[in-house]
Amino acid sequence: SNPLLSVRDLHTTFDTDDGTVRAVDGVSFDVDAGETVCLVGESGSGKTVACESITKLIPTPPGEIAAGEVRFDGEDLTSLPDKQLTEYRGGRIGHVFQNPQGALDPVYTVGDQLVEAIRLHRDVPKSAARERAHSLLDRVGIGDVEDRIDDYPHQFSGGMKQRVVVAMALACDPDLLIADEPTTALDVTIQAQVLRLLDELQDERGMAMLFVTHDLGVVAEIADRVVVMYAGKVMETGDVYQVFENPSHPYTKALLECLPGRGRALETIGGTLPDPTDPPDGCRFHPRCPHAVPACEDGDQPAFEDVGGSHQASCVLYGADYDEPELAEANDD
Numbered sequence: 001s002n003p004l005l006s007v008r009d010l011h012t013t014f015d016t017d018d019g020t021v022r023a024v025d026g027v028s029f030d031v032d033a034g035e036t037v038c039l040v041g042e043s044g045s046g047k048t049v050a051c052e053s054i055t056k057l058i059p060t061p062p063g064e065i066a067a068g069e070v071r072f073d074g075e076d077l078t079s080l081p082d083k084q085l086t087e088y089r090g091g092r093i094g095h096v097f098q099n100p101q102g103a104l105d106p107v108y109t110v111g112d113q114l115v116e117a118i119r120l121h122r123d124v125p126k127s128a129a130r131e132r133a134h135s136l137l138d139r140v141g142i143g144d145v146e147d148r149i150d151d152y153p154h155q156f157s158g159g160m161k162q163r164v165v166v167a168m169a170l171a172c173d174p175d176l177l178i179a180d181e182p183t184t185a186l187d188v189t190i191q192a193q194v195l196r197l198l199d200e201l202q203d204e205r206g207m208a209m210l211f212v213t214h215d216l217g218v219v220a221e222i223a224d225r226v227v228v229m230y231a232g233k234v235m236e237t238g239d240v241y242q243v244f245e246n247p248s249h250p251y252t253k254a255l256l257e258c259l260p261g262r263g264r265a266l267e268t269i270g271g272t273l274p275d276p277t278d279p280p281d282g283c284r285f286h287p288r289c290p291h292a293v294p295a296c297e298d299g300d301q302p303a304f305e306d307v308g309g310s311h312q313a314s315c316v317l318y319g320a321d322y323d324e325p326e327l328a329e330a331n332d333d
């Protein structure tokens with residue numbers, strides 16, 4: 001059957017004074033109904049922009065979806081007019097962002113905001129929407145809902161605010177929840193609670209989740225599948241067990257070597273992300289790659305090679321016509 005979400009050769013660019021930033025540069029991935037896919041990478045890898053491109057949440061201009069397709073349940077969202085897209089946003093596709101503050105309006109109570117979110121997409125009377133708001137707040141663990149439903153966002157702690165945002169995202173029973181670093185702004189203990197909540201909700205509602213994170217510890221906990229991004233491109237993709245057991249792309253290997261130590265992960269790889277207005281030829285990772293060979297420096301990003309099952313890596317080391325000298329010698333013994 002067709003995937004619920006199919007992103008194909010997506011290119012999202014931003015015009016800046018320094019030139020065109022190709023934030024997402026030919027990215028493809030799928031999310032099946034009911035599954036959790038994690039987009040993982042350093043900040044600047046393009047993972048957030050890829051997510052925001054799905055329902056065109058990027059500011060245009062300076063942003064532009066320059067090419068590619070985003071099919072949701074068969075419909076190409078990139079070609080839909082804004083009015084139709086808004087029916088998906090907060091409807092069949094829910095969003096939870098990093099900063100709960102920005103997702104809530106300070107001048108309305110959380111109950112009123114939930115009622116509005118529900119009625120934006122569903123033709124139900126206020127009383128029914130209020131009942132639903134009540135049960136959603138209860139489900140996300142607000143506690144004492146009767147007392148809290150008419151409170152304003154500033155009356156909630158950061159973790160509780162994020163729970164309210166999760167309730168908003170669930171207002172219309174989405175088929176896909178897009179969660180972009182939803183726990184990063186929270187205290188560590190609260191992070192774990194919100195993560196567990198999302199995992200439970202995903203399970204219990206059978207919705208798919210596209211989860212963006214820089215934290216491989218989080219990936220290990222919740223993902224079915226992983227898409228590793230670097231400098232606007234996908235480096236490796238596969239089942240979470242395959243990728244953790246047998247990381248194949250040197251970038252993924254470097255990321256995993258930074259574990260454990262949740263949160264500090266990626267800074268420990270030497271070097272920095274390339275200039276996004278002028279990325280290197282060949283493999284984007286070659287200036288930082290400990291295994292780079294001359295073939296890595298020219299042409300385009302290497303094609304995806306199968307490294308087992310549905311597990312693929314974009315690296316010349318796995319190409320059919322690449323003969324690694326030492327390996328060849330070792331095999332002669």
Ligand code: SF4
Pocket residue numbers: 249250251283284285286287289290291292293296302314315316317
């Ligand atoms: Fe390293 Fe070359 Fe593979 Fe890129 S293609 S990850 S530079 S070995």
